[in-house]
Amino acid sequence: MTPTWLDLPAGTGFGPDNLPYGVFSTEPDGPRRVGVAIGGHVLDVSRLDVPAADALATGSLNGLMSRGRTTWDALRARVQELLADPAHRAAVEPHLLPREDVMLHLPVEVADYVDFYSSQHHAENLGRMFRPDSEPLTPNWKHLPIGYHGRAGTVAVSGTPVIRPSGQRKAPADDAPTFGPSQRLDIEAEVGFVVGTPSELGRPVPLAAFPEHVFGVCLVNDWSARDIQSWEYVPLGPFLGKSFLTSVSPWVVPLAALEAARVAPDRDVPLLPYLDDTGHPWGLDLALEVRLNGELVSCPPFRLMYWTPAQQLAHTTANGASLRTGDLFASGTVSGPDRDQRGSFIELSWGGEEPLTLPDGSTRTFLEDGDVVTITATAPGPEGSRIALGEVTGRIEPAR
Structure with a gap:
């Protein structure tokens, strides 16, 4: 560990090897x-x-x-x-x-915001829920990192109130859509990557250039109104069900602090050359924790993500799209194979069919007004130390 003259708390994740x-x-x-x-x-x-x-x-x-x-x-x-x-x-x-x-x-003036869909376990869970008679993954899923362009103007720092969004909703049994507050408000426990150095329009950023462009890492909660999302997302994808708020942690951990956390993902499909990260993988061994009203409900493992941030960046610019200082791109929901590793309530409650029971005996399918969600994460540091990524917290407030 890097020495210091400070008297630091035992086990702090904010030692001199971190410095977010x-x-x-x-x-x-x-x-x-x-x-x-x-x-x-x-x-x-x-x-x-x-x-x-x-x-x-x-x-x-x-x-x-x-x-x-x-x-x-x-x-x-x-x-x-x-x-x-x-x-x-x-x-x-x-x-x-x-x-x-x-x-x-808010630590960064966000230029653009892109969100991905890079956890195989998360994608398969949603596929089994929404397409029970089909393969859980779409044919393109293991060939490219799927993502969508979000709304930079509603990215806010941890602690910003989460106002329950309103919008059009239509349950399968309803004859017509209605308008009102979301009844299926959810989280997405994610990891975000902040771009520092811009790139030239028309010139893709190769995998190997990832550390030259990405300044650091933060935590992200991409709040999601599942009922609004399910009615609007065909055929173009997420829009109002996502754009009302995305929360980020106040600390950006330098990429250099996470060198000891690098891992190589497991894949089973050959990749096109621009996504082939053999020899320089940027998977990260981050351990996330999700708490609802102070109670631990999930421990999503980021090390199992199928697509890495370097591949996400390479794919984002593969068509010549340029980067700007302050661009933020997020991993997509982080989920593992076990129930207590799922990074969203739609998975934890299996679409609302299996309510989550909390220690006080109460249950949740989706979030209620007054609920507080906190996401934290740590990573391995030098000589057995741990690097903390801070936290991202939000409290649900009634629709306005």
């Missing part, structure tokens, strides 16, 4: 600056002698992210140096702020 970036203020309407999470503190790196200091007082990570991998690595190395050498303690310590004393904000 976020945006904070000390007053609700005060100036926003870039900070680094370390233990129970936020380090105001904008006040220190570090590379790209001018980009750290701008209220978002976009300025830093646009500088590219050389700057990202130099800044990370400098912060680790400042926290390792006691000679820097007097200069650094005044800029360590207790995390409970600051407000965390």
